[in-house]
Amino acid sequence: YEIYHVSSVAQDSGFPSESEWVTHIIDACTPSFEAYVGRSYESSVLEIVPFTPTEAGWNDGDRVIQCAVLDPGDPELTASLRDANR
Numbered sequence: 001y002e003i004y005h006v007s008s009v010a011q012d013s014g015f016p017s018e019s020e021w022v023t024h025i026i027d028a029c030t031p032s033f034e035a036y037v038g039r040s041y042e043s044s045v046l047e048i049v050p051f052t053p054t055e056a057g058w059n060d061g062d063r064v065i066q067c068a069v070l071d072p073g074d075p076e077l078t079a080s081l082r083d084a085n086r
Contacts, residue, residue: 001049001068002081005032009063015055025050029067037069038085045086047072 007028009016016024029048033041041048047070053062069081 001070002077003066003068004036005029005067007065015058021052024065028065036082038083
């Protein structure tokens with residue numbers, strides 16, 4: 001994995017539901033994917049892998065989403081995927 005974007009969830013209420021997480025992840029990871037990789041997520045062969053807080057982490061104040069990119073054809077990344085345009 002290669003982390004390409006980090007953002008915070010602006011939600012102070014309880015731990016997000018699965019559908020709320022999906023919305024947060026799409027909002028955080030998809031727009032920045034194209035800027036990093038050089039191709040829209042929809043047309044890319046690369047995948048987004050999000051890392052989100054656990055419920056315990058959320059309760060301790062963790063609101064960070066980390067967006068990572070993965071090449072499913074080469075899971076042992078040896079070079080950056082920045083500007084890979086794939």
